[in-house]
Every structure is written in C-alpha cells, then in structure tokens.
Amino acid sequence: MTSETSLNGARILHGYLGPQDQAALVAALRRVVAQAPFYRPVTRRGPMSVRMTAAGRFGWVADRRGYRYEEAHPETGQPWPAIPQEVLAIWNDVSGCARAPECCLVNLYRGAAKMGLHQDKDEADFDCPVVSISLGDEALFRVGQVEKPSPSGSVWLRSGDVAVLGGPARLAHHGIDRVRSGSSSLLEGGGRINLTLRVVT
C-alpha cells in the first residue's frame, strides 16, 4: 500500500513498489549493469563512496574535471543502455511530466557509502521533477531548502519507496546521511540501489 508524506516539498511515496515489482526492477537492472558496469567516480575531492552507472541517452559523470552529462560510459566508452520499461512506467505514473527521462542514474551504496547534501542542477531544464526510486537497504534521506541546505529534515527511505522532487522543491538540497546495512535482502551482495530519473536537455 502506498502512503504519501512530504518533507520540505519533496513527496515520498512509501511502499510504491511491492515485492514482485522490486524483484522485476532488480532483474532489469542486472541487464543494465551487464552492459554498463558500476564504476567509482573520483572527483577533485577524492573517490566518491557510491558506485555509479546509468541508463538512457545521458549518464551523469563525475571526475577530476568536474560534473557533467555524457553520452558514453567513462570506462567502457560505450553508449548507455536503454532505460528499462519498468522504470519508465514509474516515471509516467508519478512525474506529471510529458517529456521522457533522459538519464536514469544508478547509485550503489555499500558499507559506509553516503551522499552529501547537494542540488540536482546540472540539467538545462527544471520543469520536470527528479524521480528517485529506492531498492534494498534503508537509507536516511535528508531534504533541506532550495536557497540553502538548512533547515532540513530527514526520513527513512525503504525498498520500493519513490521520492519526487518537483515544482518549488525541484532544486531543494538533499542527500543520504547513511544506509542501514543488512536491513534488506533484496540485492545480491547487499546494499542499496537508488535510481534517479531526470530530464536533462
């Protein structure tokens, strides 16, 4: 059963995906990762704690030169695989946006991986929301303001939850404080996968 809460303008759809839908998504992601393996972005500030890959026309890539969208995987040089139908169906249901997502970023959190407070603002268009799907271990999601990181609040995202950052909250600061390791057995090898869908151009 889905129940909806909101946190500084972010909509959280708790329990959006049931166990079967989550398993189908994991199977689809296995095919994505077979074509576009996870890599560890290394920025000027050092290696990121999450591993990343992507599907869609663009992947969001971070390296020592900065952050940007790229049409090829930074290690294989291959174009990104297509966004799975199951993922597009979620976007169509919750985004309220007529355009299709151009990037499905796939973040893998294992061990102490986390993500600092940031804004998703490397896109050319902010009319469509950012839609974020959680799979696997529970994560403490922090959402602050648009103009500044605080005041902020946090909510636990569980496997199958979907978060939507749209409208006035499209540019809200957000991040992952920590992941509760071992809280889900959905993913082989454990951890958490987050899918972040965005219109880029």
Ligand SMILES: O=C(O)CCC(=O)C(=O)O
């Ligand atoms: O892992 C999450 O839930 C958030 C990921 C995120 O904010 C991003 O990739 O920009």
Ligand SMILES: [Fe+2]
């Ligand atoms: Fe983000």
